[in-house]
Amino acid sequence: xxxxxxxxxxxxxxxxxxxxxxxxxxxxxxxxxxxxxxxxxxxxxxxxxxxxxxxxxxxxxxxxxxxxxxxxxxxxxxxxxxxxxxxxxxxxxxxxxxxxxxxxxxxxxxxxxxxxxxxxxxxxxxxxxxxxxxxxxxxxxxxxxxxxxxxxxxxxxxxxxxxxxxxxxxxxxxxxxxxxxxxxxxxxxxxxxxxxxxxxxxxxxxxxxxxxxxxxxxxxxxxxxxxxxxxxxxxxxxxxxxxxxxxxxxxxxxxxxxxxxxxxxxxxxxxxxxxxxxxxxxxxxxxxxxxxxxxxxxxxxxxxxxxxxxxxxxxxxxxxxxxxxxxxxxxxxxxxxxxxxxxxxxxxxxxxxxxxxxxxxxxxxxxxxxxxxxxxxxxxxxxxxxxxxxxxxxxxxxxxxxxxxxxxxxxxxxxxxxxxxxxxxxxxxxxxxxxxxxxxxxxxxxxxxxx
Amino acid sequence: xxxxxxxxxxxxxxxxxxxxxxxxxxxxxxxxxxxxxxxxxxxxxxxxxxxxxxxxxxxxxxxxxxxxxxxxxxxxxxxxxxxxxxxxxxxxxxxxxxxxxxxxxxxxxxxxxxxxxxxxxxxxxxxxxxxxxxxxxxxxxxxxxxxxxxxxxxxxxxxxxxxxxxxxxxxxxxxxxxxxxxxxxxxxxxxxxxxxxxxxxxxxxxxxxxxxxxxxxxxxxxxxxxxxxxxxxxxxxxxxxxxxxxxxxxxxxxxxxxxxxxxxxxxxxxxxxxxxxxxxxxxxxxxxxxxxxxxxxxxxxxxxxxxxxxxxxxxxxxxxxxxxxxxxxxxxxxxxxxxxxxxxxxxxxxxxxxxxxxx
Ligand SMILES: Cc1cc2nc3c(=O)[nH]c(=O)nc-3n(C[C@H](O)[C@H](O)[C@H](O)COP(=O)(O)O)c2cc1C
Ligand code: SF4
Ligand code: SF4
Ligand code: FES
Numbered sequence: 006x007x008x009x010x011x012x013x014x015x016x017x018x019x020x021x022x023x024x025x026x027x028x029x030x031x032x033x034x035x036x037x038x039x040x041x042x043x044x045x046x047x048x049x050x051x052x053x054x055x056x057x058x059x060x061x062x063x064x065x066x067x068x069x070x071x072x073x074x075x076x077x078x079x080x081x082x083x084x085x086x087x088x089x090x091x092x093x094x095x096x097x098x099x100x101x102x103x104x105x106x107x108x109x110x111x112x113x114x115x116x117x118x119x120x121x122x123x124x125x126x127x128x129x130x131x132x133x134x135x136x137x138x139x140x141x142x143x144x145x146x147x148x149x150x151x152x153x154x155x156x157x158x159x160x161x162x163x164x165x166x167x168x169x170x171x172x173x174x175x176x177x178x179x180x181x182x183x184x185x186x187x188x189x190x191x192x193x194x195x196x197x198x199x200x201x202x203x204x205x206x207x208x209x210x211x212x213x214x215x216x217x218x219x220x221x222x223x224x225x226x227x228x229x230x231x232x233x234x235x236x237x238x239x240x241x242x243x244x245x246x247x248x249x250x251x252x253x254x255x256x257x258x259x260x261x262x263x264x265x266x267x268x269x270x271x272x273x274x275x276x277x278x279x280x281x282x283x284x285x286x287x288x289x290x291x292x293x294x295x296x297x298x299x300x301x302x303x304x305x306x307x308x309x310x311x312x313x314x315x316x317x318x319x320x321x322x323x324x325x326x327x328x329x330x331x332x333x334x335x336x337x338x339x340x341x342x343x344x345x346x347x348x349x350x351x352x353x354x355x356x357x358x359x360x361x362x363x364x365x366x367x368x369x370x371x372x373x374x375x376x377x378x379x380x381x382x383x384x385x386x387x388x389x390x391x392x393x394x395x396x397x398x399x400x401x402x403x404x405x406x407x408x409x410x411x412x413x414x415x416x417x418x419x420x421x422x423x424x425x426x427x428x429x430x431x432x433x434x435x436x437x438x439x440x441x442x443x444x445x446x447x448x449x450x451x452x453x454x455x456x
Numbered sequence: 457x458x459x460x461x462x463x464x465x466x467x468x469x470x471x472x473x474x475x476x477x478x479x480x481x482x483x484x485x486x487x488x489x490x491x492x493x494x495x496x497x498x499x500x501x502x503x504x505x506x507x508x509x510x511x512x513x514x515x516x517x518x519x520x521x522x523x524x525x526x527x528x529x530x531x532x533x534x535x536x537x538x539x540x541x542x543x544x545x546x547x548x549x550x551x552x553x554x555x556x557x558x559x560x561x562x563x564x565x566x567x568x569x570x571x572x573x574x575x576x577x578x579x580x581x582x583x584x585x586x587x588x589x590x591x592x593x594x595x596x597x598x599x600x601x602x603x604x605x606x607x608x609x610x611x612x613x614x615x616x617x618x619x620x621x622x623x624x625x626x627x628x629x630x631x632x633x634x635x636x637x638x639x640x641x642x643x644x645x646x647x648x649x650x651x652x653x654x655x656x657x658x659x660x661x662x663x664x665x666x667x668x669x670x671x672x673x674x675x676x677x678x679x680x681x682x683x684x685x686x687x688x689x690x691x692x693x694x695x696x697x698x699x700x701x702x703x704x705x706x707x708x709x710x711x712x713x714x715x716x717x718x719x720x721x722x723x724x725x726x727x728x729x730x731x732x733x734x735x736x737x738x739x740x741x742x743x744x745x746x747x748x749x750x751x752x753x754x755x756x757x758x759x760x761x762x763x764x765x766x767x768x769x770x771x772x773x774x775x776x777x778x779x780x781x782x783x784x785x786x787x788x789x790x791x792x793x794x795x796x797x798x799x800x801x802x803x804x805x806x807x808x809x810x811x812x813x814x815x
Pocket of ligand 3: 619620621622623624625626627650666669670671672674675
């Protein structure tokens with residue numbers, strides 16, 4: 006069984022309350038950091054830990070922190086990105102709902118490291134009940150002297166505020182989040198300047214994901230080097246994976262990134278295999294924006310190595326034969342699933358969520374959705390497939406923020422790996438509506454189970 | 457001693473110039489001029505924070521700087537990327553740029569009808585120029601375009617949302633020039649639209665400038681729209697003593713009549729000085745103005761059609777052949793036809809000339 010660092014105590018009765026959390030060893034990292042370490046030493050430990058941001062891009066957190074500008078007399082801000090709107094990703098919700106003090110603890114230590122006296126949790130509006138849970142936890146932390154003025158006599162003041170978003174996926178993008186936090190329309194900003202130089206109210210700002218900030222707690226408790234020993238290569242520590250789709254046990258799992266994709270899908274400790282003995286067709290392993298992979302490339306890399314559940318292995322081969330760890334939204338498709346239909350669903354999502362600032366994303370996402378709708382509903386042409394390919398190619402890399410890429414990649418990967426399915430839809434407009442066409446895309450090495 | 461300005465060497469499409477640190481790639485390219493300057497639909501040098509949105513000005517950075525000569529992986533918006541010393545930029549010499557710009561034009565034209573002959577902006581539309589220069593003759597888009605009702609935004613301005621390309625220029629203008637902004641962008645993605653929150657009128661003192669900054673025919677001047685076409689008008693620089701603005705304008709005349717007043721624009725189509733509503737909408741008598749002289753118009757512009765300067769006439773070969781004698785007029789057309797009476801002054805006719813005018 007893999008090591009648990011974040012969710013180890015999540016199931017302890019009453020862990021949501023301060024008393025139980027403290028009794029279980031909570032807030033030890035704050036004590037350790039505030040009493041024995043300078044802010045720079047905390048950053049140093051995070052660097053040593055090799056922690057990569059858990060929000061999607063996987064950028065090294067310690068390095069990101071060290072980019073923070075520190076001009077005299079200007080406040081700095083830490084913002085926790087709890088917007089979590091990527092389809093398939095629901096890990097942060099679990100963490101905040103069941104063990105809220107872990108996030109608050111991580112936020113206090115991180116605020117100390119970064120010198121943020123006002124720290125914000127920007128949370129998606131739909132997580133209304135979690136707002137109450139977090140505010141309760143903040144109130145308890147305040148009451149017990151972990152927040153407020155002169156924490157533990159260090160002279161450091163810190164307060165945490167919860168800000169609710171209004172349910173726009175784009176507000177998860179860090180610069181759009183900052184705009185929204187400032188009370189403006191959630192349009193991404195053009196970079197540079199980066200938030201580390203000009204963020205919230207033009208002050209230096211770090212935006213980090215919920216899981217990233219929670220991971221700072223075990224990093225300080227264990228020490229960066231110990232933390233780095235967990236996992237493999239540049240995928241250190243543990244990672245939360247939210248698994249859904251055609252699996253027997255959907256849910257949030259904490260893994261230590263040394264297991265294989267196959268083990269994750271089939272072992273009883275995790276997803277527990279595919280319902281009704283069906284075969285595996287494909288999987289989107291990192292949230293809806295990362296490329297989908299067919300079974301043969303999902304379980305093995307193009308070189309024939311076992312595909313592992315970590316950043317490097319999932320990305321192996323680039324987008325031609327690989328994908329991304331992303332935010333860990335693991336979506337499994339069984340043999341009955343229609344890739345065209347799922348691609349349309351995603352295209353509809355990205356069209357709806359585009360902020361509309363840049364022409365390729367604003368117009369391209371809508372265009373892709375309309376073409377996919379035609380193909381899906383039996384009105385497509387063969388040339389539509391090439392047109393889709395061309396449109397996604399002209400969006401990717403040409404936009405202000407990565408939402409354009411997030412809209413382009415699923416379409417690109419679906420055509421790249423499942424082109425014959427698109428063609429089949431065009432050639433068999435009537436039959437394709439039954440969706441029970443069982444195209445042989447799976448190269449599942451396992452014997453077909455007997456139902 | 458004057459502070460010495462730091463200069464950066466930048467090479468754009470194989471032409472090297474030195475520019476001040478802090479100059480954007482677009483502005484550096486504009487200093488070179490010609491085709492090296494990328495097109496710009498949303499950037500407006502006079503508006504703070506503009507640019508970066510339309511993506512028409514994307515360029516390839518083949519080398520970041522002398523210190524770090526690595527190429528940039530993605531194309532960058534030249535209007536929002538500053539030059540570095542030793543930077544090498546490819547604009548029209550880059551196939552990637554040409555391809556991407558082609559795509560941007562196609563995207564922009566999806567929800568912009570190509571009804572140029574009936575749009576009031578015809579002849580002054582930057583999107584029309586862009587699609588001529590960088591677009592294709594056809595479109596691959598086969599779906600219904602979005603439609604909107606046209607809106608009167610108060611007494612002076614009309615909005616045709618069908619033509620808007622969401623460049624945000626008018627929003628920045630209203631934000632930066634007027635004290636109470638009542639219009640902005642509502643909704644998201646391809647359903648985003650310019651709106652005044654519940655049919656408000658735009659009547660701030662400087663709001664008329666949104667018409668000048670709009671690169672397409674989405675915001676038009678209600679006191680002028682469809683009263684004439686730009687190529688029938690003669691632009692004249694003029695000024696008046698205005699307490700609110702510089703009073704420096706361009707009058708668009710036909711004969712002695714002032715059809716339209718706009719701010720003066722530079723070679724990039726950008727306003728030189730913002731003008732107030734009074735100058736723009738209410739001063740339409742020649743006597744309101746001190747005339748300075750004809751406005752200089754680019755030779756390529758449809759507006760300069762027929763107004764040639766410095767032309768060289770070909771040699772009169774008939775005269776030469778006839779040893780300097782003038783040819784004899786064999787027939788005067790006016791003796792036999794009613795058409796084109798020399799006593800009818802075409803510029804005095806309100807509309808295009810018609811057979812009725814020559815009766
Ligand atoms: C369209 C879009 C939506 C995003 N949504 C989220 C989100 O909901 N939560 C999140 O943590 N990061 C999200 N991100 C990534 C953030 O921009 C940012 O990279 C992240 O919060 C950084 O945190 P990390 O360094 O801890 O990973 C999104 C990015 C894009 C482009
Ligand atoms: S890529 Fe899309 S979401 Fe991002 S800024 Fe451009 S239009 Fe907005
Ligand atoms: S109305 Fe004109 S200026 Fe305003 S956003 Fe649309 S195109 Fe730009
Ligand atoms: S002019 Fe540069 S992006 Fe619009």
